[in-house]
Amino acid sequence: MKKSNHLMVLEYMERRGMLVDADAKSQLYAMQKGFEGELAFAALFERFANQDWLLIYDYWFASGKKKQIDFLLLSSAVWFQIEVKNYEGRFEYKTGECWHNGKLLDENLFSNMEERARRLKKIAAGVSSKIQVRSIAIFINEFGQTYFDETFTGEAINHLQIKDFFWSIRNVQKLPAWLEDKVRLALEEERGTYAIAFKGLDPGVFELVRQGVCCDGDESCGGFHAVRHQQYSFICQKCGKIESLADVIARHAVELRYLFYDYPEMVTAGNLYLLMGGAVSKIAIRKHLSAKYDLVRVSNTHYYRINI
Incomplete structure (x- = not known):
């Protein structure tokens, strides 16, 4: 489910x-x-x-x-x-x-x-x-x-x-x-799709979004406790969960996609870098996102296509 x-x-x-x-x-x-x-x-x-x-x-x-x-x-x-x-x-x-x-x-x-x-x-x-x-x-x-x-x-x-x-x-x-x-x-x-209208955030409020790497552990943790553990992983200082760098980047990219639900073009390496509070370099973000998602080129903007 x-x-x-x-x-x-x-x-x-x-x-x-x-x-x-x-x-x-x-x-x-x-x-x-x-x-x-x-x-x-x-x-x-x-x-x-x-x-x-x-x-x-x-x-x-x-x-x-x-x-x-x-x-x-x-x-x-x-x-x-x-x-x-x-x-x-x-x-x-x-x-x-x-x-x-x-x-x-x-x-x-x-x-x-x-x-x-x-x-x-x-x-x-x-x-x-x-x-x-x-x-x-x-x-x-x-x-x-x-x-x-x-x-x-x-x-x-x-x-x-x-x-x-x-x-x-x-x-x-x-x-x-x-x-x-x-x-x-x-x-x-006779099947339809989810029919209740709803909206995510507007791109204009992006700078107001709380930044940082959040923990994906138990719901009782649910905070911004994850810190760089080793070169390729993060650890939550509260619940102790260790997560690979690739999983952390992909998870936050999906979160960015949901936050700006009506604006898929918001999923850029630069925006993800800011959302994660600068905890991961843009080079690493591009590397891992490119391995998982298609890069869409629209005029001067490049964003990653995440289907949800």
Whole structure:
């Protein structure tokens, strides 16, 4: 599973001290919690589920609102739309509205799932009229509680019920190759891309970005503690992780690409030299980037093409 580009942009902006907007910080926290929940579900699937299910992560419809699905769990008889929520505290469904810790949520989780289920049913019908489509919300956080009033008609389970859910669908038969190809093709025809508009930094604020070589160790480290260890490596003075010079340069180049998401031409040896606080020479930067990425020549500017 890969983090979305949107999440990567926000995380790199926070690391470099450029995430000052309160709404953006709140969005970053929500996206990080969501991704943690999805990782936890994928790990539980790997551990407890029948692996004959076809699992598809982060599916987007090509058009329309409310169009992203966390997981599709597919067989020849049943398609599950799985929405994973990593809410701490209390989630409540009351008279058709969704609340979290006493706050009314902007969107109704289950109404959105119903809309996506209608679209899934159309795709499934093109594969086989016998396929059933079900939608399940999984509240995966062990510190979360859920409450549903008598108006609730959907399907929802908490973290304690996930293993029982996998056990209940253990007898699925593996999709034959020809049918799996048909299913993938049908889904691909309706698949879109990440559709939420977002932006990275503007080149004009580059000089305000916190400079230096950061550590890529444990998240609890997460600071600018990496220093030159030997000629071809760096070491973090806090957590002790040693990283090769080539990996440090490539990682910071990718970070630069994400920070200035809309401006790929920002990935130059000069800009990377500044981002890393002058810790690595431009000659070394050019050498290692040239070995890994294509050099694009545009008028007087040379930059490295990094596809993300």
